[in-house]
Amino acid sequence: MIPAPSPDPGQATAAGAECVHCGARISGSGRFCCSGCAAAYELVNRLGLARYYDSRAAAVVPPRTDPETAPQDLTPYIRQEADGSLSLAAVVEGVRCAACLWLIESALAAQDDVISGRLAVSTGRLSLKWRGSRERGGALLALVCRLGYRVQPCDPARFAMAGDGEERRLLRAMAVAGFAAANIMLLSVAVWSGSAGGEMGNATRDLLHWVSALIALPAVAYAGQPFFASAFAALRAGRSNMDVPISVGIVLATGMSVLATLHSDVHAYFDSAATLLFLLLIGRYLERRARGRARSAAATLLAIDVAPVTRVTEAGMTARVMPASLAIGDEILVAAGERIGADGAIVSGSSTVDRSLIDGETMPAPVSAGTAVNAGMTNIAAPLRIRVTATGTGTYLGEIVRLMEAAEHGRSGYTVLADRVARFYAPAGHLLALITFVSWLALGRGWQASLASAVAVLIITCPCALGLAVPAVQVIAAGRLMRRGILLKTATALERLAAVDTVAFDKTGTLTLGHPTLIGPVDNDALELASALAAASRHPLSRALRARRPDVPVAEGVAEHPGEGLSWNGPYGEVRLGSRHFCAVPGEEHDDHLELWLTRPDAAPLRFHFADELRPDAGAVVRTLRRAGKRVLMLSGDRSAAVQHVADNIGIAEWSARLTPVDKTRRLALQAAAGRRVLMVGDGLNDAPALAAASVSMSPSSGSDISQNAADIVFRGDSLTPVTETLAVARHSRMLVHENLIFAVAYNAVAVPLAMAGCVTPLIAAVAMSSSSLIVILNALRLRLLPIEARL
Amino acid sequence: MTALLYLIPAALFLGLLGLAAFAWALRSGQYDDLDGAAARILFDDPAIPPQRNQRRAR
Numbered sequence: 001m002i003p004a005p006s007p008d009p010g011q012a013t014a015a016g017a018e019c020v021h022c023g024a025r026i027s028g029s030g031r032f033c034c035s036g037c038a039a040a041y042e043l044v045n046r047l048g049l050a051r052y053y054d055s056r057a058a059a060v061v062p063p064r065t066d067p068e069t070a071p072q073d074l075t076p077y078i079r080q081e082a083d084g085s086l087s088l089a090a091v092v093e094g095v096r097c098a099a100c101l102w103l104i105e106s107a108l109a110a111q112d113d114v115i116s117g118r119l120a121v122s123t124g125r126l127s128l129k130w131r132g133s134r135e136r137g138g139a140l141l142a143l144v145c146r147l148g149y150r151v152q153p154c155d156p157a158r159f160a161m162a163g164d165g166e167e168r169r170l171l172r173a174m175a176v177a178g179f180a181a182a183n184i185m186l187l188s189v190a191v192w193s194g195s196a197g198g199e200m201g202n203a204t205r206d207l208l209h210w211v212s213a214l215i216a217l218p219a220v221a222y223a224g225q226p227f228f229a230s231a232f233a234a235l236r237a238g239r240s241n242m243d244v245p246i247s248v249g250i251v252l253a254t255g256m257s258v259l260a261t262l263h264s265d266v267h268a269y270f271d272s273a274a275t276l277l278f279l280l281l282i283g284r285y286l287e288r289r290a291r292g293r294a295r296s297a298a299a300t301l302l303a304i305d306v307a308p309v310t311r312v313t314e315a316g317m318t319a320r321v322m323p324a325s326l327a328i329g330d331e332i333l334v335a336a337g338e339r340i341g342a343d344g345a346i347v348s349g350s351s352t353v354d355r356s357l358i359d360g361e362t363m364p365a366p367v368s369a370g371t372a373v374n375a376g377m378t379n380i381a382a383p384l385r386i387r388v389t390a391t392g393t394g395t396y397l398g399e400i401v402r403l404m405e406a407a408e409h410g411r412s413g414y415t416v417l418a419d420r421v422a423r424f425y426a427p428a429g430h431l432l433a434l435i436t437f438v439s440w441l442a443l444g445r446g447w448q449a450s451l452a453s454a455v456a457v458l459i460i461t462c463p464c465a466l467g468l469a470v471p472a473v474q475v476i477a478a479g480r481l482m483r484r485g486i487l488l489k490t491a492t493a494l495e496r497l498a499a500v501d502t503v504a505f506d507k508t509g510t511l512t513l514g515h516p517t518l519i520g521p522v523d524n525d526a527l528e529l530a531s532a533l534a535a536a537s538r539h540p541l542s543r544a545l546r547a548r549r550p551d552v553p554v555a556e557g558v559a560e561h562p563g564e565g566l567s568w569n570g571p572y573g574e575v576r577l578g579s580r581h582f583c584a585v586p587g588e589e590h591d592d593h594l595e596l597w598l599t600r601p602d603a604a605p606l607r608f609h610f611a612d613e614l615r616p617d618a619g620a621v622v623r624t625l626r627r628a629g630k631r632v633l634m635l636s637g638d639r640s641a642a643v644q645h646v647a648d649n650i651g652i653a654e655w656s657a658r659l660t661p662v663d664k665t666r667r668l669a670l671q672a673a674a675g676r677r678v679l680m681v682g683d684g685l686n687d688a689p690a691l692a693a694a695s696v697s698m699s700p701s702s703g704s705d706i707s708q709n710a711a712d713i714v715f716r717g718d719s720l721t722p723v724t725e726t727l728a729v730a731r732h733s734r735m736l737v738h739e740n741l742i743f744a745v746a747y748n749a750v751a752v753p754l755a756m757a758g759c760v761t762p763l764i765a766a767v768a769m770s771s772s773s774l775i776v777i778l779n780a781l782r783l784r785l786l787p788i789e790a791r792l
Numbered sequence: 793m794t795a796l797l798y799l800i801p802a803a804l805f806l807g808l809l810g811l812a813a814f815a816w817a818l819r820s821g822q823y824d825d826l827d828g829a830a831a832r833i834l835f836d837d838p839a840i841p842p843q844r845n846q847r848r849a850r
Binding site: 179182187215 | 796803807810814823824825
């Protein structure tokens, strides 16, 4: 990403300007939207890294600073290295561009005791090494937190996933195949030109063939493994896939060439085998990379799961332990601001908990003794003492993970188009080769020459164009979407998207922006007072108030009444900010309004009205989808009234409210059973199983990392247009794939008869193969020309 | 044609040298984060050693 110059941060002080650090609009005077951003800005300057603000991309909004992220006890994650240094792995959320990477790495490098701090942008993984005490680990992560990124320490062993090694292996195989292809081609050109001119002696030709064999045999044995393994697995399961004809073609071409070399024949096919392998490995590697951030959903979820908890021992003391060591019946303490580590019932204390991770509910719910709570909820207001009823995989959170894994497993049964084509294409190719061999043998041409023609048929039909047709289109489509802030994670997502006829949206955070905003005109003095009180609370509505007036100093001695509101004894009497009931305002509580009341000794009660605002283009996107003949659904875990309000606003006729994650998955299963292909768009953890269960899924990058992992596609920004754009690109991709396949078939229709007639020399085979691959890639490149507002 | 006897091994040796260099780069993790590498090339200064902080601060 190329950093674009941004206005000098020092000048952005006018009222109505943007926060210098995070770019959020601020209405009052001052330069920052909140104290967290101010602190982050100061920290960046103190470290001498102010260039961050000049070099970050103008369009990129850095993460909002959350000053409340408390450093945890990191001792369980720290590892002692052989050289005496300490190391720690963590997942950093919110890294968006080069400037973020630079800022984090430079800030860590500026610390005296840090040996290395390296952040992988594609996975968000930070590897940190330092010298000195274990306690410094927490301080170093806290430094990254203070810069405005969310940091979650994790177990490095859990990070060593299968995906990592696979990509490296493909790359190494590609290098070996490339080396072999280039060097053999060098020798082959000599053979071709020599035999054309008739100047090359038989001995020289044989020598060159032997050298080629020497390069090709180990190279094919090594670099062909990805294909051989896959083909073998498919055959053993009684199926056929793309890799079966590829493997057969490569093995036969190589084996045949060895025979030819042994008999000092004129033609050997080593170059075709190696080039074919090289081209196919390029396609395979690019396909693999197009999946982008291949971070496993389970790894991140487990990272959340392993935050230590505070257990109350028999003697009444407290100890920090890992949730895995908790037993049912244990009691744990959860401080305000901490995540609850296990399912349980509250023994004592009353507070409000943020349930959004579990069920997508916008508003925190009040809890008191006896209420059941789940792992993954965040305690907001006051300390709680909880008796554990379930731990680890037994928790509700664990249940969600299991649902997600089950759903993902179910989807892996999808067969990609290329494999479906290969299913009849491969036997046809093999049959033709067999016919060629038998016919020539019957015509009395000798078994060697007959076999040579049969292998030529196999090489020609070897689905190079087929093998490249799909990946080439996918890679170009992925690159095109990437530039628009849309990340394609699954290779087959585009194919599945092109077949979509129903689109299901989650509400909170997907159709809406996911956080309440103060709306309507308000009295300035009242707002100032309310903001002074709200600064003491972490409630989302308080934060929304603060966001409007961030520059008011915090009132001293504000008391928080969990689930009710805030009170403060000011110079003129008691001021209350909270629910209608709490402020003793007569009238009914309305479920469908997000409101706060402010009562002052000398004034009438005043109401602040909040709304979770719709994404600006939500209505337009829904209309476009309906015009394109797609069915649009809304599945939400929120209250009926709130869901209906949104549905009416943007014109969605079919909606359901109060759905649990299981309900959502079931709804999608019903749609699937009715033969519909559903695109699920959702952001919360509660959507994660549904995202995995839908035939294809998208998640905004503002969503939880879990749902981003479960989704096939992640998109960036406040706009929903990526949904329609991705659908348009998917449709065009399918068209191009079909064109490519038709071309591949046409190419075979011409080339195969020639090969069967025995007129194909290795030179012709190599030229035909490469040119057909090139044409397929060039055709795929047309996707770049697709206008942004392509018709859906 | 006898030149081939040492030219071919020489060519293969050079090719293998390149292959080995690539394998080394791969093993040392230089291909693990290609997106990051694309970004890092834009940093026009080395990671800041602590002693030089003050001079760099504006």
